[in-house]
Amino acid sequence: MFLMHLGSLRTSIVIAAFLSATFLMACEPAAESGEEGLTEEVVVNLPSDGAIDEALASISEERIREYTQVLASDEFGGRSPSSRGEELTIQYLTEQFASLGLKPGGMNGTWVQEVPLVAITADPDMSLAISGAGGSRAFEYGAEFVAGTPRVVESVGFEKSELVFVGYGAVAPEFGWDDYAAVDVTGKTVVVLVNDPGYATQDPDLFKGNAMTYYGRWTYKYEEGARQGAAAVLIVHETAPAAYGWATVENGWTGTQFNLVTEDDNMGRVAAEGWITLETAEAIFEMAGLDYHEMKAQAELPGFEAVPMGDLTASLAIDNTIERSSSNNFLAKIPGTTRPDEVVIYMGHWDHFGTDPSLEGDQVYNGAVDNASGIATLLEIAEAYTLLDPGPERTVVFWGTTAEEQGLLGSGYYAENPVYPLNKTVAAINIDALPIYGATHDYTIVGFGNSELDDYAVRANALIDRVVKPNPQPEKGSFYRSDHFPLAKQGVPAHYGGAGHDNIEHGEEWGRAQSDAWTADNYHQVTDEYSPDWDLSGAMQDISVWFRIGLDLAYSNAFPGWNEGTEFKAMRDAMMGR
Numbered sequence: 001m002f003l004m005h006l007g008s009l010r011t012s013i014v015i016a017a018f019l020s021a022t023f024l025m026a027c028e029p030a031a032e033s034g035e036e037g038l039t040e041e042v043v044v045n046l047p048s049d050g051a052i053d054e055a056l057a058s059i060s061e062e063r064i065r066e067y068t069q070v071l072a073s074d075e076f077g078g079r080s081p082s083s084r085g086e087e088l089t090i091q092y093l094t095e096q097f098a099s100l101g102l103k104p105g106g107m108n109g110t111w112v113q114e115v116p117l118v119a120i121t122a123d124p125d126m127s128l129a130i131s132g133a134g135g136s137r138a139f140e141y142g143a144e145f146v147a148g149t150p151r152v153v154e155s156v157g158f159e160k161s162e163l164v165f166v167g168y169g170a171v172a173p174e175f176g177w178d179d180y181a182a183v184d185v186t187g188k189t190v191v192v193l194v195n196d197p198g199y200a201t202q203d204p205d206l207f208k209g210n211a212m213t214y215y216g217r218w219t220y221k222y223e224e225g226a227r228q229g230a231a232a233v234l235i236v237h238e239t240a241p242a243a244y245g246w247a248t249v250e251n252g253w254t255g256t257q258f259n260l261v262t263e264d265d266n267m268g269r270v271a272a273e274g275w276i277t278l279e280t281a282e283a284i285f286e287m288a289g290l291d292y293h294e295m296k297a298q299a300e301l302p303g304f305e306a307v308p309m310g311d312l313t314a315s316l317a318i319d320n321t322i323e324r325s326s327s328n329n330f331l332a333k334i335p336g337t338t339r340p341d342e343v344v345i346y347m348g349h350w351d352h353f354g355t356d357p358s359l360e361g362d363q364v365y366n367g368a369v370d371n372a373s374g375i376a377t378l379l380e381i382a383e384a385y386t387l388l389d390p391g392p393e394r395t396v397v398f399w400g401t402t403a404e405e406q407g408l409l410g411s412g413y414y415a416e417n418p419v420y421p422l423n424k425t426v427a428a429i430n431i432d433a434l435p436i437y438g439a440t441h442d443y444t445i446v447g448f449g450n451s452e453l454d455d456y457a458v459r460a461n462a463l464i465d466r467v468v469k470p471n472p473q474p475e476k477g478s479f480y481r482s483d484h485f486p487l488a489k490q491g492v493p494a495h496y497g498g499a500g501h502d503n504i505e506h507g508e509e510w511g512r513a514q515s516d517a518w519t520a521d522n523y524h525q526v527t528d529e530y531s532p533d534w535d536l537s538g539a540m541q542d543i544s545v546w547f548r549i550g551l552d553l554a555y556s557n558a559f560p561g562w563n564e565g566t567e568f569k570a571m572r573d574a575m576m577g578r
């Protein structure tokens with residue numbers, strides 16, 4: 001049966017405009033869109049309605065609860081990467097997916113992909129020295145700046161590296177923007193603003209206006225600095241554009257930092273990645289005879305050119321303690337019946353924060369909602385797929401990522417070392433935390449407007465009378481902060497969404513209040529534990545949506561793309577030969 005049940009029994013030949021013409025929110029009439037440059041025919045051969053309904057009906061709230069309870073039990077110790085909890089988790093997932101009849105989906109016929117990790121702990125006894133003809137000043141680690149190195153070396157540093165202010169530090173061809181165009185920063189220390197010019201100006205025509213682009217993320221600033229050959233990148237912290245206060249930066253960037261390790265031990269990355277407080281920035285600009293706020297205003301203007309900071313130089317030495325380890329991405333698959341080389345991915349992170357023996361009382365970060373519930377969902381969706389006859393035309397992969405909580409490391413490693421070729425990977429659906437407060441009228445897409453996958457979500461939600469809404473706070477950059485993002489960054493379209501706040505029984509205000517309270521009381525805390533009181537009716541709605549989105553992809557030959565103006569479109573188009 002075709003997608004949308006057109007009433008035809010033919011199993012092939014659907015016009016190119018099929019998808020956009022049939023989705024409820026599509027705006028172009030079908031008759032015209034065949035001439036709009038689309039050349040591939042999109043064919044969708046779904047199993048019968050009855051078969052789909054039966055598969056959907058098999059998804060059991062009871063089993064979601066059972067799987068979640070096992071994964072979130074104290075015995076699993078909070079599922080920290082490289083721990084006994086990891087062993088138990090991988091073993092449990094292997095047994096469960098095997099018993100459902102899935103095949104190993106990892107490297108060399110195994111269920112896993114090994115992910116090499118390194119833990120680097122910088123000696124806090126360091127200071128950032130800024131000097132020029134007018135004198136010098138040493139800034140205090142923690143209170144005034146933080147810095148570390150991704151390089152796997154015992155000591156690293158630089159002396160008298162010239163300082164350059166590079167504005168937002170963005171090289172964004174799709175927005176006609178290049179902060180590095182007029183400057184060579186090889187060996188220099190760049191000072192860069194957080195977020196992007198669109199957020200700074202709230203101009204909807206600049207970047208993506210209020211919504212953060214990848215150019216606004218700190219990860220991007222460091223990556224671009226490395227591409228430009230800089231010795232160090234110092235990001236100026238301001239609370240509003242960063243979306244968190246200095247305390248978060250100080251806690252997050254000091255102490256042990258987990259990283260992936262490349263073959264060259266990360267020597268291709270900048271020697272020092274750091275943040276400076278707003279006060280530190282103001283002081284350094286003053287030493288350079290510049291006004292920080294004036295320079296910041298200039299950096300918001302198209303055509304901005306980087307500004308050398310007088311005769312100022314920076315010096316910094318970092319000593320590290322290094323510990324190498326490894327962890328595992330878990331991968332299971334249902335091989336495709338007709339196009340097994342094409343892959344649809346369901347993903348969710350299995351890891352959480354482990355056990356902290358220094359805590360009084362409860363020491364286990366059980367991570368029941370985040371993300372034992374998401375892994376339980378992968379198992380239930382996998383089982384539903386096994387009941388479909390005929391089976392999916394494309395291979396469906398179920399991927400439990402590791403070290404998400406350490407900075408998307410498992411997904412980041414996979415994206416750089418894909419088990420399945422990225423140009424054959426149709427899309428990824430990321431599941432991170434089930435809703436526990438009941439059924440809703442709405443569904444929120446994080447990164448709404450980025451890709452044609454939105455249409456699939458709109459249609460799947462319409463089947464259960466739900467409306468799709470954009471993420472209400474796109475300036476926080478949530479799209480860049482979960483595991484689908486490393487794939488998106490490599491060009492693979494990715495969907496990340498779930499129940500909104502508009503609770504069917506209690507209304508929107510109540511729904512938002514429950515969610516806010518949960519975040520305040522339980523998010524990333526030892527109290528994120530399983531409770532029989534969870535209302536999983538909204539989760540069951542979400543699961544049916546995720547199942548449908550994957551179904552519409554796994555039984556089709558469509559390769560949905562990124563929308564015009566997204567950071568990832570050029571890369572996808574290149575790999576797909578578009």
Ligand SMILES: [Zn+2]
Pocket residue numbers: 349370371404432433
């Ligand atoms: Zn999570």
